[in-house]
Every structure is written in structure tokens, then in C-alpha cells.
Amino acid sequence: MPPRTPAAPDTFVDPHSRIAHHPRQAWLSALRRWFDTSATTSSGNEHDGERIDWLRALPFAGMHAACLLVLWVGVSWFAVTACIALYAIRMFAITAFYHRYFSHRTFHASRPIQFVFALIGAASVQRGPLWWAAHHRRHHRHADTPDDPHSPRQGFWRSHAGWFLTRDGFRTDWSRIPDLAKYPELRWLDRFDTLVPLLLAAALYALGEALAAWAPMFGTNGPQLLVWGFFVSTVVLFHATVTINSLAHRFGRRRFATRDDSRNNAWLAVITFGEGWHNNHHFFPGSARQGFYWWEVDLTWYGLRLMAALGLVSGLKPVPAWVFEHARTDAAP
Numbered sequence: 001m002p003p004r005t006p007a008a009p010d011t012f013v014d015p016h017s018r019i020a021h022h023p024r025q026a027w028l029s030a031l032r033r034w035f036d037t038s039a040t041t042s043s044g045n046e047h048d049g050e051r052i053d054w055l056r057a058l059p060f061a062g063m064h065a066a067c068l069l070v071l072w073v074g075v076s077w078f079a080v081t082a083c084i085a086l087y088a089i090r091m092f093a094i095t096a097f098y099h100r101y102f103s104h105r106t107f108h109a110s111r112p113i114q115f116v117f118a119l120i121g122a123a124s125v126q127r128g129p130l131w132w133a134a135h136h137r138r139h140h141r142h143a144d145t146p147d148d149p150h151s152p153r154q155g156f157w158r159s160h161a162g163w164f165l166t167r168d169g170f171r172t173d174w175s176r177i178p179d180l181a182k183y184p185e186l187r188w189l190d191r192f193d194t195l196v197p198l199l200l201a202a203a204l205y206a207l208g209e210a211l212a213a214w215a216p217m218f219g220t221n222g223p224q225l226l227v228w229g230f231f232v233s234t235v236v237l238f239h240a241t242v243t244i245n246s247l248a249h250r251f252g253r254r255r256f257a258t259r260d261d262s263r264n265n266a267w268l269a270v271i272t273f274g275e276g277w278h279n280n281h282h283f284f285p286g287s288a289r290q291g292f293y294w295w296e297v298d299l300t301w302y303g304l305r306l307m308a309a310l311g312l313v314s315g316l317k318p319v320p321a322w323v324f325e326h327a328r329t330d331a332a333p
């Protein structure tokens with residue numbers, strides 16, 4: 001049994017990793033990984049890591065297919081409102097916490113606040129905060145080089161969705177997140193990353209059935225609330241999030257001549273609550289703010305300002321004066 005506690009933060013290894021070599025064993029392990037990410041597989045072929053893991057991808061495809069059930073369950077104002085509200089709260093958790101807090105440490109939060117927003121982020125079906133931050137840190141370090149996990153230079157679909165369906169994309173690289181891996185509750189969320197989404201789905205179904213029985217004026221029911229609140233909301237949330245990997249490295253303006261292809265794109269900033277100011281962010285990732293000017297709408301930044309005013313977070317890192325000076329004098333044409 002490998003040690004559960006790291007000897008030093010930067011030598012942390014996945015404490016649960018096991019290798020399954022027999023094909024049948026590997027197949028069963030792959031199924032187990034739907035629920036417990038510590039069950040790893042290896043065919044012994046070092047090139048397998050870049051291929052799509054189709055068994056792993058089945059639930060991802062199933063989430064998309066389940067959206068078609070809207071034709072069967074119908075629609076109500078309540079279900080559409082739940083869909084939009086769950087998009088908004090989970091997008092905020094992804095942008096403010098998975099990205100600006102866990103990946104870039106651009107503000108401070110207490111351990112309970114850190115965990116609550118890690119939980120909401122985990123409900124987005126974008127896996128645990130450790131996995132998310134490890135891949136994102138690799139992206140910044142190697143943006144648009146062959147070591148970038150999701151550069152559009154490797155093809156649009158690869159950068160949008162293909163990258164995380166590979167075996168390499170599935171792994172959490174513990175060496176990139178020693179500061180986060182020391183929290184057992186975050187490691188637990190990372191290991192059982194389908195648990196929170198399953199609980200959300202079950203809660204939506206139960207709420208819908210309760211409303212159908214006791215408050216029929218809302219015109220909803222379990223299946224309808226499950227399909228709109230979970231499947232449709234989550235799939236739209238996913239595709240909006242990953243436009244930053246695919247479209248925001250292709251379409252938009254470049255204020256800063258960064259070494260990568262990142263762009264500032266106002267449309268993407270609207271749907272991702274501020275993440276579309278991606279060229280700003282690649283130039284200076286250390287700020288809690290990504291829209292650098294008042295006209296660069298950054299809903300996540302406004303939300304973080306509100307949370308800071310309420311005393312829930314603190315130490316929001318600003319954009320330094322030299323960055324504005326650089327933008328004024330040396331910006332890319």
C-alpha cells in the first residue's frame with residue numbers, strides 16, 4: 001500500500017493508484033472509474049494515453065443524449081428557471097473558485113468557504129477541483145505548445161472536448177497541485193467525482209416529484225426537472241466553459257503579445273461570466289479580475305467583490321499598474 005501522506009508537498013503521488021494489466025480486469029476497472037477515479041487502468045502501451053477512452057466517454061455521450069428527453073418531458077417556467085439558476089451558480093463556482101481560486105490563488109478563502117464552493121463546482125460534472133486545477137496549471141505553463149493539454153493547434157474538437165476523454169486527460173497530475181493536495185476533503189471530492197452530480201440529479205428529481213404532488217401550479221415533475229435542471233443545464237455549462245480552451249484561443253482581439261494564441265472575446269466573456277478576457281488573463285493570470293477595464297464585463301469579478309464586501313473572501317489580487325502601463329504603450333496592434 002503506497003503511503004497516504006506525502007513526504008513533501010511537491011512529491012505527492014496519487015495514494016490510491018493501482019495498475020490493472022489483464023484485459024478483463026482493465027475493463028472492470030474502467031467501469032469502476034465511473035464512480036471511483038482511483039481505479040486506474042493501463043494496457044502497458046505508452047501511446048494509449050493520447051487515445052480517447054471510449055468506455056470512460058460513455059456517460060459524457062449519455063449526458064448529451066439525455067437532453068433530447070426534453071421532447072418527452074415538456075417544459076415549464078419552473079424547469080427553465082432551475083436550468084438557468086443552476087447554470088449561473090455552477091458557472092460562478094467554476095470561474096471564481098475552480099479557476100481563479102484553486103488554479104491561480106488570486107484571493108483568500110476560509111477552509112469551509114473553499115469546500116462549499118468546491119462542492120458546487122463538483123456539481124458541474126467537470127470533475128474535482130484538484131484535477132481541474134492541475135490541468136489548468138499545465139495549460140498556462142505550456143499554452144499552445146505540444147505539452148498543452150487542450151490547444152486548438154491540435155484541432156478544434158481536441159481542444160474543446162477530446163482532451164479530457166483521453167487516458168492522459170483523465171489523470172490528476174499531483175505534482176502540479178501540492179498546495180491543494182494537502183486537504184483531505186478536496187482529495188476525497190477528486191476521488192469520488194461523480195457523487196455530487198448524482199446527488200444533485202437525485203435532489204432535482206425528488207423536488208420535481210414533490211412539487212407535482214403538493215404544488216401542481218408550478219406545472220413540473222421529477223423527470224422534467226431532472227432533464228432541464230441537470231442534463232440540459234450541465235451540458236450547456238460544459239460547452240460554455242470549454243469555449244475558453246477552444247474558441248478563446250482562436251477568435252477575438254489580442255491586446256497583449258503573449259507567446260500563446262489567447263484572445264479577448266466579449267461574447268465569450270458574457271457566457272462565461274468574465275473568462276472571455278482570456279488574452280488579459282494569459283498575460284497576467286495573478287489577478288482575481290480578468291476584465292481589466294470597466295467596460296470589460298466580468299460578472300465573476302463583481303460576484304467576488306460582493307463576497308469580499310460580505311466578508312466571505314478576502315485579499316482579491318488587483319491588476320498591477322505596470323500591466324495597464326504595458327497595455328497603453330506596448331500592446332499588440
Ligand SMILES: [Zn+2]
Nearest residue numbers: 143244262278
Ligand atoms: Zn488559455
Ligand SMILES: [Zn+2]
Nearest residue numbers: 136140281285
Ligand atoms: Zn487560468
